[in-house]
Amino acid sequence: MTSIPRMQIGFLFNHDCIHQIAHTAPIICELVALGQDVSVVTSCDAQERQVRAIIAGCAARVRFIHIDISRLSRAINVVAKAVLPFRRIANLRENVGLFARFDALVVPETTSALLRSHFNLDVRLVYLPHGAGDRAIGFRDVTRFFDLVLLPGTKTRDRMLAGGLVRPGHHAVIGYPKFDIIDMGARPRFFDNDRPTVLYNPHFDPVLSSWWDMGLGVLEWFARQDDYNLIFAPHVMLFRRWLHTSVEHRRIRCRWPIPERLRNLSHILIDTGSTRSVDMSYVLAADIYLGDASSQVYEWICNPRPCIFLNSHGARWQGNPSYAHWNMGQVIDRVSALPRALAVAQEQQAAFARHQRAAFAATFHIEAGGSAARRAAREIVYYLLQDKRAAA
Template sequence: MKIAFLYNHDAVHQIPHTIPVASALAARGVDVHVLTSSAEQRETAASLIAPGVAAPGTAVTFHDLTLSWPNRLADHLLRPVLPFKRIAILREHATLLGSFDAIVVPETTTTLLRTRFGVSAPKLIYIPHGAGDGAAGFRKTTRHFDLVLLSGEKVRDRMLSGGLITPDNHAIIGYPKFDIALGRPVERFFDNDLPTVVYNPHFNPHISSFYPFGRAVLDWFAQQDRFNLIFAPHTMLFKRAIHITPIHKRIGWRGNLPKTLLDHPRIRIDTGSRRSVDMSYTRAADIYLGDVSSQIYEWIAQPRPAIFFNTGGEDRATSPDFGHWSLGEVITRVDALPAALDRAITNPDAFKTAQELRRDLTFSMTETPAGERGAEAILAFMARSASATG
């Protein structure tokens, strides 16, 4: 049995969500292939494979997926508007991808193999990269997967109610990223004892607080002396200077950060290193500041104060896409931030009960690691499929 783990994105943030499952399958003797579309992805995936599994002679094979020069040029021109590279990678490597028994992915673009490029043989298996509430995690394309592996009841129930999965084509396995992140020591990033805020805005200009508020937020932290700040936005924010959302007709110009912020003793800026995606900052900080990132759910693995910027009006407060706003205080202006931070320090447990309830619905935690549970679910599914066709 040949099972591929495909990483086909501009950044590396999706890799920790599935690589523990690859490790667990390889340890069971499955012929595992890791396919990456950049050197950074390959390096990250190789570093996260369980120790010993990626050694010579084991069952992990790495493949580099590259583009022809015309498609590289087209990607350079079209990158701000659409994920051209991801689509071109699928098209150019359709024959290789069609040679596997199953393909495991943390995103939904891969369904184009089946719907557009005629690759029908492999089973498509989806492990979402995150467990948030945003609409991006509940796309209709989910229906094209043969098996969907989920973190817990919250996501399962919403997908079932939306007709995105069926009672028979999914399993709850927990959150594989926790297998990697929660066992490491918590790092210390400042040489003082001030409370630390992590600011984690999204990159999508339709929902992000960075475009209207980001510079003002950074300037406020630079001018005060009561808090440390870790600015660790969604890793895609600094991958492009311009972000466009054609559906909502929104354009966001990211801009550059002034050098005074880069050298500030109480501000740490990370626009996309490994620490920005491996929970280093969400584990080390005391207060979360953001808008819609699914990292809020990684944050409440250990309940702590959270503050959210609402940049889109009152109607968002009742939408399931913003359900995480029940886990902290919601503000609409930067000048409301100082008082919100004061309340977070004075009453850090104000949202603890709500966070614990939501955490337990979002993440299924057992003595068996999620990577192992995912491997078992995949093997059981492949055995059922073989039996049904045999």
């Protein structure tokens, strides 16, 4: 690939938070190294800062573009954001002319498919899922609108193939670019004691998340005891909004604040959305995972450790691929069962460790000495070259 033609490749980050950035940003420097012209398109300053931090080595060779929406759209968003991602959609619709300049646009989420399905954009769309979880929403028909889908491992690939969401020549397994920028051997410390540390990582979905019906009960229980530390680091979107709408489950719920009495305890760390919530700091620091539907559990099992899952919505999860991760630990359906689950977590881990290792191997393609970001860059360039030859 030393004499390949230069192409214009854009990386679009169009979300309210920064949690998607690490899934595609590591690819940028690899494309620059292949001689490609790369632009980073962001919709807020926090996104640009995060991208620059990740690609510091090549940032000077990358063009940064900030997009925004009209004054009228901003006014509509004040009301509309409660029920749909209006600002994200408006950013796509109002910047189609900019996106049309690229040969390809690389994205970590599926809202961008609207560029093809509704806004008639004739640009190759490259999609890398931001995470490697099991939720049904990650396996929707919208995936078919993407020209190239780059996947973390065989688990996701096989499920997408079975659903007819990807097709030969238009997908590839490349691994997990986020792992390329993480020191997987790090063990951060956040408490000045030797108690086991539990990471509570609820999702934001109004139905699937344990936060709505069990979350405060979990925090209250940890506040009263002195055997464990707790890191409360939910999905960053949970505390981004007061009102959460699930289009998937047709449910709207209001999120209440955390009582002040729980915020200043020496054995509880509460982080509702900092960079540490998305850079695996807490995943690498804790001893026991407590969660529900977040794909972060698959990052957790990079080092097999006990998991406890909260079934707050009465899910019939056995045999359901959308709950496959619940096979990696204990599943409980009430807060009163938590003390016992924690007490036997290390003892029962022996029964779950083999499954966790197998699940990690199926979820993430890893090559010794290899780089997921480099494989992704090569797949993108190869696909675009083939596409141009076919069109000639």
